[in-house]
Amino acid sequence: MSLTTFENICQLLQSKKFNHIKEILSNMNEVDIAELIDLATPEQAIIIFRLLPKESAAETFSYMDSETCKRLIAVFTDRELRAVMSELFVDDVASLLEEMPANMVRRMLSAVSPEDRKDINLILKYPEDSAGSVLTTEFVRLKRDMTVAEAFEHIRKFGPNKETIYTCYVTDNRRRLEGVITVKQLLLARYEDIIGDIMETNVISAVTTDDREEVANTFAKYDLIALPVVDQENRLVGIITVDDVVDIIKEETTEDIEKMAAILPGDKPYLKTGVFETAKNRIPWLVLLMFLATITGMIISSFENALAGSIVLTAFIPMIMNTGGNSGSQSSVAIIRSLALGDISFSDIGRIMFKELRVSFICGLVLAVANFIKIILFDNLILKSGISLTVSAVVCLTLALTVIIAKLVGSSLPLIAKKLRLDPAVMASPFITTIVDAISLIIYFKIATVLLRI
Amino acid sequence: MSLTTFENICQLLQSKKFNHIKEILSNMNEVDIAELIDLATPEQAIIIFRLLPKESAAETFSYMDSETCKRLIAVFTDRELRAVMSELFVDDVASLLEEMPANMVRRMLSAVSPEDRKDINLILKYPEDSAGSVLTTEFVRLKRDMTVAEAFEHIRKFGPNKETIYTCYVTDNRRRLEGVITVKQLLLARYEDIIGDIMETNVISAVTTDDREEVANTFAKYDLIALPVVDQENRLVGIITVDDVVDIIKEETTEDIEKMAAILPGDKPYLKTGVFETAKNRIPWLVLLMFLATITGMIISSFENALAGSIVLTAFIPMIMNTGGNSGSQSSVAIIRSLALGDISFSDIGRIMFKELRVSFICGLVLAVANFIKIILFDNLILKSGISLTVSAVVCLTLALTVIIAKLVGSSLPLIAKKLRLDPAVMASPFITTIVDAISLIIYFKIATVLLRI
Numbered sequence: 001m002s003l004t005t006f007e008n009i010c011q012l013l014q015s016k017k018f019n020h021i022k023e024i025l026s027n028m029n030e031v032d033i034a035e036l037i038d039l040a041t042p043e044q045a046i047i048i049f050r051l052l053p054k055e056s057a058a059e060t061f062s063y064m065d066s067e068t069c070k071r072l073i074a075v076f077t078d079r080e081l082r083a084v085m086s087e088l089f090v091d092d093v094a095s096l097l098e099e100m101p102a103n104m105v106r107r108m109l110s111a112v113s114p115e116d117r118k119d120i121n122l123i124l125k126y127p128e129d130s131a132g133s134v135l136t137t138e139f140v141r142l143k144r145d146m147t148v149a150e151a152f153e154h155i156r157k158f159g160p161n162k163e164t165i166y167t168c169y170v171t172d173n174r175r176r177l178e179g180v181i182t183v184k185q186l187l188l189a190r191y192e193d194i195i196g197d198i199m200e201t202n203v204i205s206a207v208t209t210d211d212r213e214e215v216a217n218t219f220a221k222y223d224l225i226a227l228p229v230v231d232q233e234n235r236l237v238g239i240i241t242v243d244d245v246v247d248i249i250k251e252e253t254t255e256d257i258e259k260m261a262a263i264l265p266g267d268k269p270y271l272k273t274g275v276f277e278t279a280k281n282r283i284p285w286l287v288l289l290m291f292l293a294t295i296t297g298m299i300i301s302s303f304e305n306a307l308a309g310s311i312v313l314t315a316f317i318p319m320i321m322n323t324g325g326n327s328g329s330q331s332s333v334a335i336i337r338s339l340a341l342g343d344i345s346f347s348d349i350g351r352i353m354f355k356e357l358r359v360s361f362i363c364g365l366v367l368a369v370a371n372f373i374k375i376i377l378f379d380n381l382i383l384k385s386g387i388s389l390t391v392s393a394v395v396c397l398t399l400a401l402t403v404i405i406a407k408l409v410g411s412s413l414p415l416i417a418k419k420l421r422l423d424p425a426v427m428a429s430p431f432i433t434t435i436v437d438a439i440s441l442i443i444y445f446k447i448a449t450v451l452l453r454i
Numbered sequence: 455m456s457l458t459t460f461e462n463i464c465q466l467l468q469s470k471k472f473n474h475i476k477e478i479l480s481n482m483n484e485v486d487i488a489e490l491i492d493l494a495t496p497e498q499a500i501i502i503f504r505l506l507p508k509e510s511a512a513e514t515f516s517y518m519d520s521e522t523c524k525r526l527i528a529v530f531t532d533r534e535l536r537a538v539m540s541e542l543f544v545d546d547v548a549s550l551l552e553e554m555p556a557n558m559v560r561r562m563l564s565a566v567s568p569e570d571r572k573d574i575n576l577i578l579k580y581p582e583d584s585a586g587s588v589l590t591t592e593f594v595r596l597k598r599d600m601t602v603a604e605a606f607e608h609i610r611k612f613g614p615n616k617e618t619i620y621t622c623y624v625t626d627n628r629r630r631l632e633g634v635i636t637v638k639q640l641l642l643a644r645y646e647d648i649i650g651d652i653m654e655t656n657v658i659s660a661v662t663t664d665d666r667e668e669v670a671n672t673f674a675k676y677d678l679i680a681l682p683v684v685d686q687e688n689r690l691v692g693i694i695t696v697d698d699v700v701d702i703i704k705e706e707t708t709e710d711i712e713k714m715a716a717i718l719p720g721d722k723p724y725l726k727t728g729v730f731e732t733a734k735n736r737i738p739w740l741v742l743l744m745f746l747a748t749i750t751g752m753i754i755s756s757f758e759n760a761l762a763g764s765i766v767l768t769a770f771i772p773m774i775m776n777t778g779g780n781s782g783s784q785s786s787v788a789i790i791r792s793l794a795l796g797d798i799s800f801s802d803i804g805r806i807m808f809k810e811l812r813v814s815f816i817c818g819l820v821l822a823v824a825n826f827i828k829i830i831l832f833d834n835l836i837l838k839s840g841i842s843l844t845v846s847a848v849v850c851l852t853l854a855l856t857v858i859i860a861k862l863v864g865s866s867l868p869l870i871a872k873k874l875r876l877d878p879a880v881m882a883s884p885f886i887t888t889i890v891d892a893i894s895l896i897i898y899f900k901i902a903t904v905l906l907r908i
Contacts, residue, residue: 160642
């Protein structure tokens with residue numbers, strides 16, 4: 001939706017050309033109409049919403065910001081609320097309810113049918129981030145003794161209210177999942193074929209308590225467009241559709257990226273998060289890491305004599321600390337991402353550490369040599385810093401050791417965090433940097449004390 | 455697929471119980487069989503592949519590692535190659551060809567039908583990361599004057615070889631896209647309805663040259679399962695399906711995360727990348743950033759006198775540098791992620807900078823106060839460091855200014871990179887850290903020189 005459309009609609013609203021607005025809206029996608037209503041003032045929003053054709057009102061509603069939804073519900077008549085609520089998919093209602101105040105939840109729940117209310121309560125009951133919390137109960141259920149013709153009849157009758165009709169689920173009398181069949185298979189079969197004979201019985205499914213990130217990885221691995229979710233007794237509870245999975249992948253990754261950058265994850269887009277909320281999400285880690293950096297300061301203070309004796313050593317501190325931090329964060333981020341994608345698990349720790357050890361030897365060696373050449377050619381020849389060979393040796397040796405230790409710390413901590421059921425993403429750059437800083441300074445000063453005899 | 459299945463198959467291979475293997479394979483998902491063949495030795499791989507039922511051979515092939523594909527093609531008879539190639543979807547063939555040596559490409563292309571070859575060459579011609587490079591030409595094309603009954607007949611006839619049949623595309627005689635209709639709509643319509651009357655004419659589409667990340671954002675925004683791709687003249691070239699989009703989202707995000715951690719993006723999972731390749735992807739940025747850190751060292755050297763006069767100033771350098779780096783990376787990562795998700799664009803720069811300015815004031819103030827209290831209570835009272843009020847003031851003032859500048863640099867650089875058509879992800883933590891380090895040290899020493907009169 002372009003901003004010109006928005007301005008256009010605003011003008012038409014002012015001149016009360018409602019029929020013209022109706023016409024524009026009927027040619028727009030519901031996602032774009034929702035964006036338009038999000039931008040509008042509360043007064044404009046309800047007018048635009050009331051001008052929508054009935055069949056797109058609920059869909060538009062499902063794409064709006066929760067804030068806009070709240071404002072609209074507050075001014076809805078009971079009849080309008082019922083009309084919207086009965087058309088929404090139960091999983092959309094459930095996720096909307098989670099962001100509403102208690103009095104609104106009550107009013108909204110009283111506007112849905114008793115069966116829907118049962119399903120919504122079921123979804124709300126599952127733990128956050130579980131497969132159960134993102135499932136929908138609106139799917140097509142078939143029986144194994146139906147013919148293809150009967151299946152089509154069933155789909156035509158019950159399909160319109162289902163979130164997807166393209167994969168149908170076959171269950172027994174106790175609602176246990178027996179097989180799946182796609183509309184493609186149905187279309188290519190003969191009308192008299194029996195569902196039980198042509199359905200796929202080797203079904204990929206999730207359990208309600210599975211982590212939703214795992215579910216997303218299953219979708220990616222098997223190229224699914226829907227996944228059945230069963231309870232502990234293999235009874236089919238609902239399905240998860242691929243459009244929700246795309247959102248899950250984006251949300252989970254944003255959360256991981258924020259954690260890796262020492263930000264507490266928020267749930268709103270950047271420009272929609274207030275200044276105070278943004279500051280509140282950023283301050284805790286900054287303060288904690290600032291306090292942790294005291295340790296580095298204490299290490300420097302305790303080697304005061306070494307530093308006073310040879311001030312040139314101080315000039316290399318930022319370079320050593322940065323290189324250590326960067327090396328560690330390369331490894332930790334690579335491991336955190338691979339864990340999130342399900343490419344590796346804690347049991348691979350042996351192979352990973354061995355690989356990181358070899359990689360860090362190569363990196364450490366290359367960096368030490370590059371730095372040695374740089375000191376000789378740039379610092380001494382061009383800047384005439386007169387850095388002695390011994391000091392160069394101290395710096396390069398420290399560099400190589402720092403890179404090796406940084407990579408081992410950076411790759412092991414996320415794995416250990418995963419094993420301890422903590423979030424590996426927290427073990428990223430900022431945290432690793434602080435640890436590696438301390439270690440590298442100790443190495444630096446120890447080597448300096450020995451080689452420079454100070 | 456569990457490792458026990460793999461060991462089981464290996465044993466059966468040794469005892470030549472091929473019928474038993476066949477039975478196991480016929481009950482397995484093609485993705486899992488592909489994983490099994492990836493794990494097997496070259497000799498085992500070809501035997502297992504030949505035991506596969508015909509209808510799952512090509513699908514299994516499309517899920518295998520490109521290395522495994524290469525090995526299998528090398529030992530395929532011409533007939534086997536033709537059988538697999540003719541069953542594969544053209545987009546899968548195209549992406550496979552991109553990783554094959556020239557002589558294999560020739561042999562593979564000669565095994566596909568002339569029409570498919572034309573389509574494959576078309577896909578290969580589009581620039582990497584464009585919508586064109588990930589499209590498939592295997593979709594269902596309908597005409598506007600068909601009835602629903604005719605459409606179903608058409609789908610039954612041509613559907614089996616199409617990647618999706620659930621969204622059908624209506625084009626005119628010059629192949630220009632006129633509308634779309636879903637199988638759901640077809641199923642719920644009457645057999646005598648005319649496609650042109652019931653199709654959706656307000657079609658969301660992409661152009662072949664669009665960036666694939668943009669395409670992924672469109673899928674997420676509109677909850678699509680397929681998206682038509684047109685050329686500059688609005689002629690329908692192909693479609694992109696949601697399963698490919700899930701992969702694109704994962705790949706693009708991994709690439710972004712790697713760049714943010716100063717790693718050159720690789721294209722293989724962690725454990726499948728060799729030690730030398732991993733080292734090669736990590737060394738360039740490490741060396742560059744190490745050299746850039748020389749600037750920080752030079753700044754320290756140039757304030758040698760200030761430091762010699764008051765060694766306590768040195769102890770605070772790591773804390774100030776870390777806090778600056780963390781503050782800057784928080785902002786840059788938040789901006790980079792929002793840019794990738796399409797939540798913000800360069801035109802928002804004014805609003806973003808104003809927001810970051812206010813956020814950074816709050817963060818800077820809180821950190822400065824927290825640090826002041828820490829110096830008084832911890833450093834002086836407990837550690838008895840005897841840090842003077844003036845030094846505390848220098849440190850806290852520097853801290854506040856560093857946080858503000860770090861956040862402004864961190865948020866503006868990715869936006870500027872985007873504007874200059876560079877990759878914003880490169881402007882993440884490590885790069886920002888190096889810049890902020892230099893700026894914060896200059897601030898620190900300037901303030902120290904003035905307040906401490908050194």
